[in-house]
Amino acid sequence: MKRDEIKDLYANAKEYENKEVCIGGWVKSVRANKEFGFIDFTDGTCFKTLQIVFNKNLSNFEEVSKINTGSTIICSGKIVLTPLNKQPFEMVATNIDIFCATDSEYPLQKKRHSVEFLREIAYLRPRTNLFQAVFRVRSCAAMAIHMYFQENNYVYVNTPLITTTDCEGSDQMFKITTLNFNNLPKDKNGNVDMSKDLFGKQSFITGSGQLHGEAFALAFNKIYTFGPTFRTENSNTKTHANEFWMIEPEIAFCDLEQLMDIEEEMLKYIVKYVIDKCPYELEFLDNFVQKGLLEKLNKLLSSKFVRIDHSDVIDILKKADVKWEFEPQEGGDIAKEHEKYITEYFNGPVFIKNWPKDIKAYYMKLNDDDRTVAAVDLEVPGAGELMGGSQREENYDKIIKRCDEMGVDKNTIDWYLNLRKFGSCVHSGFGMGFERLVMYLTGVENIRDVIPFPRTPQNCDY
Amino acid sequence: MKRDEIKDLYANAKEYENKEVCIGGWVKSVRANKEFGFIDFTDGTCFKTLQIVFNKNLSNFEEVSKINTGSTIICSGKIVLTPLNKQPFEMVATNIDIFCATDSEYPLQKKRHSVEFLREIAYLRPRTNLFQAVFRVRSCAAMAIHMYFQENNYVYVNTPLITTTDCEGSDQMFKITTLNFNNLPKDKNGNVDMSKDLFGKQSFITGSGQLHGEAFALAFNKIYTFGPTFRTENSNTKTHANEFWMIEPEIAFCDLEQLMDIEEEMLKYIVKYVIDKCPYELEFLDNFVQKGLLEKLNKLLSSKFVRIDHSDVIDILKKADVKWEFEPQEGGDIAKEHEKYITEYFNGPVFIKNWPKDIKAYYMKLNDDDRTVAAVDLEVPGAGELMGGSQREENYDKIIKRCDEMGVDKNTIDWYLNLRKFGSCVHSGFGMGFERLVMYLTGVENIRDVIPFPRTPQNCDY
Numbered sequence: 001m002k003r004d005e006i007k008d009l010y011a012n013a014k015e016y017e018n019k020e021v022c023i024g025g026w027v028k029s030v031r032a033n034k035e036f037g038f039i040d041f042t043d044g045t046c047f048k049t050l051q052i053v054f055n056k057n058l059s060n061f062e063e064v065s066k067i068n069t070g071s072t073i074i075c076s077g078k079i080v081l082t083p084l085n086k087q088p089f090e091m092v093a094t095n096i097d098i099f100c101a102t103d104s105e106y107p108l109q110k111k112r113h114s115v116e117f118l119r120e121i122a123y124l125r126p127r128t129n130l131f132q133a134v135f136r137v138r139s140c141a142a143m144a145i146h147m148y149f150q151e152n153n154y155v156y157v158n159t160p161l162i163t164t165t166d167c168e169g170s171d172q173m174f175k176i177t178t179l180n181f182n183n184l185p186k187d188k189n190g191n192v193d194m195s196k197d198l199f200g201k202q203s204f205i206t207g208s209g210q211l212h213g214e215a216f217a218l219a220f221n222k223i224y225t226f227g228p229t230f231r232t233e234n235s236n237t238k239t240h241a242n243e244f245w246m247i248e249p250e251i252a253f254c255d256l257e258q259l260m261d262i263e264e265e266m267l268k269y270i271v272k273y274v275i276d277k278c279p280y281e282l283e284f285l286d287n288f289v290q291k292g293l294l295e296k297l298n299k300l301l302s303s304k305f306v307r308i309d310h311s312d313v314i315d316i317l318k319k320a321d322v323k324w325e326f327e328p329q330e331g332g333d334i335a336k337e338h339e340k341y342i343t344e345y346f347n348g349p350v351f352i353k354n355w356p357k358d359i360k361a362y363y364m365k366l367n368d369d370d371r372t373v374a375a376v377d378l379e380v381p382g383a384g385e386l387m388g389g390s391q392r393e394e395n396y397d398k399i400i401k402r403c404d405e406m407g408v409d410k411n412t413i414d415w416y417l418n419l420r421k422f423g424s425c426v427h428s429g430f431g432m433g434f435e436r437l438v439m440y441l442t443g444v445e446n447i448r449d450v451i452p453f454p455r456t457p458q459n460c461d462y
Numbered sequence: 463m464k465r466d467e468i469k470d471l472y473a474n475a476k477e478y479e480n481k482e483v484c485i486g487g488w489v490k491s492v493r494a495n496k497e498f499g500f501i502d503f504t505d506g507t508c509f510k511t512l513q514i515v516f517n518k519n520l521s522n523f524e525e526v527s528k529i530n531t532g533s534t535i536i537c538s539g540k541i542v543l544t545p546l547n548k549q550p551f552e553m554v555a556t557n558i559d560i561f562c563a564t565d566s567e568y569p570l571q572k573k574r575h576s577v578e579f580l581r582e583i584a585y586l587r588p589r590t591n592l593f594q595a596v597f598r599v600r601s602c603a604a605m606a607i608h609m610y611f612q613e614n615n616y617v618y619v620n621t622p623l624i625t626t627t628d629c630e631g632s633d634q635m636f637k638i639t640t641l642n643f644n645n646l647p648k649d650k651n652g653n654v655d656m657s658k659d660l661f662g663k664q665s666f667i668t669g670s671g672q673l674h675g676e677a678f679a680l681a682f683n684k685i686y687t688f689g690p691t692f693r694t695e696n697s698n699t700k701t702h703a704n705e706f707w708m709i710e711p712e713i714a715f716c717d718l719e720q721l722m723d724i725e726e727e728m729l730k731y732i733v734k735y736v737i738d739k740c741p742y743e744l745e746f747l748d749n750f751v752q753k754g755l756l757e758k759l760n761k762l763l764s765s766k767f768v769r770i771d772h773s774d775v776i777d778i779l780k781k782a783d784v785k786w787e788f789e790p791q792e793g794g795d796i797a798k799e800h801e802k803y804i805t806e807y808f809n810g811p812v813f814i815k816n817w818p819k820d821i822k823a824y825y826m827k828l829n830d831d832d833r834t835v836a837a838v839d840l841e842v843p844g845a846g847e848l849m850g851g852s853q854r855e856e857n858y859d860k861i862i863k864r865c866d867e868m869g870v871d872k873n874t875i876d877w878y879l880n881l882r883k884f885g886s887c888v889h890s891g892f893g894m895g896f897e898r899l900v901m902y903l904t905g906v907e908n909i910r911d912v913i914p915f916p917r918t919p920q921n922c923d924y
Contacts, residue, residue: 003715005615005683007615024714024715024887025683025715026885043683043714043715044679044680044681044682044683044684044714045615045682045683045684070884070885071885072885072886072887074715099886099887099888100856100883100885100886100887102883102884102885105883106884106885107884123674123677123877123878123880123881124677124681124884126677126678126681126682127680127681127885131681132681132682135617135619135678135682136617136682138618138620139612139617139618139619142608142618142620143608143612143618146604146605146608150601150605153467153469153507155597155598155601156600156601156604156605157597157601157914158600158604158690158707158913158914159914159915160705160913160914160915160917160924161623161667161690161692161705162636162692162704162705162917162922163922163924164922164923164924165924174624174638174639174640175638175639175640175641175643176636176637176638176667177636177637177639177643178636178637178694178696179637181637181639181646181654181656181664182653182654184643184646191644192643192644194643198694198696198704198919198920199704199917199919199920199921199922200920200922201922202643203922205623205638205667212585212914212915212924215585215586215588216588216597216914217506218506218589219506219586219588219589219593219594220506220507220588220594220597220598221467221487221505221506221507222506222507227689227690228620228623228689228690230623230624232640232660234660242624242660242661243622243623243624245620252486252505252506253465253486253487253505253536394562415585415923415924416585418585419585421562421564421567422532422564422568422569422586423488423532423533423534423562423564423568423589424534424561424562425486425534425561425562426561451620451622452619452620452621452622452674452678453621453622453625453674455622455624455661457660457661458660458661458662459661460624460625460626460661460662460663460665461626462622462625462626462627462674462877
């Protein structure tokens with residue numbers, strides 16, 4: 001039962017001229033009169049659909065004429081080039097087997113559905129044009145990421161999801177257990193005895209693979225992770241999910257300037273790859289989701305990203321003739337409204353670097369001014385912060401001092417701190433939220449619509 | 463501070479002849495007399511090391527001569543071709559900066575360490591030859607998998623890790639929570655009130671993305687997942703870990719025979735890719751881990767995998783002149799000893815297909831004999847079961863009947879069962895444990911040694 005694929009028809013239309021093909025797929029819509037009819041048909045292999053022409057010579061002409069959206073059919077027929085039509089070719093059907101006919105119970109009828117409604121049928125929404133485009137871009141962007149890093153000789157490392165190491169704060173991590181909640185073992189003080197759990201202690205699912213990634217960078221020079229991460233944040237915003245994918249490269253013998261070079265090069269590589277591989281999808285998204293999407297992406301390719309110190313950003317914000325919700329402050333954080341202003345001010349992507357040490361993590365390299373750390377966030381127009389990275393503190397004494405100043409528990413990260421004694425080197429890394437990237441690439445504004453089955457507070461269906 | 467890379471030296475040695483380079487990396491060993499010395503040097507970019515020659519013209523000749531294994535140095539010097547030596551070139555150092563000198567506290571001294579010892583320093587073991595080889599092969603195999611599927615127009619789908627859907631049995635899934643174990647909210651019956659948890663109900667981390675993958679296959683035709691999965695099994699064997707990575711492709715309009723075609727093609731693609739990309743690593747593994755590894759891999763490429771029914775395998779086992787620990791039985795499972803015998807019997811990979819329905823899952827396609835299901839396991843010499851797959855039951859009434867017969871709770875999978883009403887089609891899929899694959903590719907026999915930071919019962923360090 002070898003089948004032809006619509007993707008291949010579009011790629012090699014000429015070769016299929018007057019050829020017999022057989023394709024299994026699904027009806028998007030049908031219109032017919034008493035003599036003949038047309039089916040808008042997809043097999044899922046391509047964003048573009050195939051038009052099937054059928055006529056009353058079909059033994060099941062009546063049934064086919066009345067077939068419902070979403071029905072499965074197996075069609076045989078001849079490919080005819082139609083250079084004057086909107087579609088470059090169509091299939092003239094000789095046989096149409098109806099494998100599974102849907103009825104009016106089928107939730108996706110031929111009309112526009114709201115994204116809110118579609119979220120409630122997450123298992124069916126990938127069949128709609130919007131999600132066909134989004135999830136194909138997502139897949140393509142993932143491949144671009146692997147290609148960029150592998151072509152540049154990075155080693156892909158699968159850092160552990162289950163962990164007892166506290167990277168980003170254990171209050172933000174999900175606890176995991178095999179114990180029975182209704183019958184928890186207790187120690188002699190009446191507290192739950194986690195030593196009875198599978199790992200013999202409390203374990204978590206992780207919010208970052210960075211610390212483990214650093215250990216591998218000091219062995220393989222350049223590594224990247226690409227996997228799921230978790231946060232327990234109880235916030236219902238357009239940009240937060242409790243499960244999301246992250247890319248975390250880590251590079252030995254690399255300082256902050258070189259890190260920015262890598263971030264810029266990687267982002268351009270991904271954007272170029274997606275533009276090349278997903279022309280139909282981006283055209284659709286440009287038309288129906290974000291006007292100007294393609295222009296935005298093409299512009300990024302030719303732009304040189306601005307690099308500016310955090311303190312200079314604050315100066316610009318202070319001088320701006322804007323009534324801020326959060327007043328910009330020296331030594332303070334950059335709010336969403338500031339991110340937006342600064343990318344519009346420079347009309348392109350902006351690296352904000354050398355952040356006040358008090359609002360950043362203990363592992364970031366302390367600058368000579370003793371006031372800032374060698375951290376950098378990349379802000380992009382329309383999406384805000386896309387990547388966050390830093391040069392890491394490679395000096396053992398200094399990182400111990402920072403841990404103590406910031407009240408970091410050194411017990412679970414002793415091995416990580418030891419990396420500063422055992423072959424330490426200048427090294428840097430960054431994290432990129434994969435969903436943020438997909439939102440940027442597709443113009444989709446809600447993170448729930450770029451994740452196959454999103455997990456947000458009170459929402460863990462499927 | 464742009465650095466050259468040893469990887470690049472090996473790839474383009476001629477171009478570097480008499481060129482000045484600067485490389486940051488780590489000392490593997492040093493030997494010196496009063497006049498000159500040699501450093502065996504790695505920068506992590508390549509399995510092969512670089513020999514650095516230095517002499518007493520160096521201002522820090524004394525310190526360099528006494529430098530310890532694992533120390534970080536930044537070396538400048540000229541590349542000299544040495545076609546008569548074991549290495550094709552070496553660096554004549556003009557400057558060596560000692561960035562971080564280790565001392566005798568450094569756990570990896572210049573000697574052979576046991577894998578058991580190395581597991582205890584999982585954050586340092588990637589610096590050893592064995593793990594340099596293993597984790598580079600792992601990275602390379604991951605890339606091969608993405609390339610195979612993307613070249614064949616599969617969509618990469620990130621199925622959720624957090625789930626409330628029961629695919630493989632919730633007793634085998636870790637529970638997750640944000641609640642405080644020592645202060646759990648109770649309902650009026652005194653049971654823990656999971657409605658107070660972040661998702662409003664008990665949620666798990668998943669053991670499979672298959673069910674979600676099927677939903678996407680019915681939209682995109684061909685999809686694959688590649689991500690972490692979890693099992694709570696409390697078993698300490700060489701082949702079990704509580705966290706591992708799986709690849710789960712799912713293909714619409716594909717029956718069991720076609721599925722086997724895909725599995726065979728994919729495995730050969732991966733093996734060929736790794737042979738091409740990791741020659742130094744495989745040579746090392748062939749020499750020091752599994753004699754005959756390369757021969758085994760090359761043989762696989764040219765073999766045609768056997769396809770045989772489960773019942774015929776049982777016949778062969780029964781006729782065998784072997785004293786079994788587990789007597790082979792019609793309708794019974796295939797034990798490890800049987801797997802081993804049957805791959806040796808056929809002297810190559812074997813697909814065992816059409817399994818007794820009672821020992822397989824509810825979602826597998828019931829064959830016309832009403833006794834077997836269209837399931838297939840791939841057994842490979844030396845590694846046992848590498849993949850398990852099946853044609854899926856696409857008929858709504860039949861899958862409901864199977865759920866009822868097998869006592870499967872239909873409540874959490876109603877959406878999955880609905881896929882059989884809404885555009886159902888013949889479809890098939892399989893799962894491959896990524897670590898099993900890496901063990902097969904490297905000859906490593908313990909799963910703990912192919913995972914960067916393995917998680918097994920009582921073992922969740924780092």
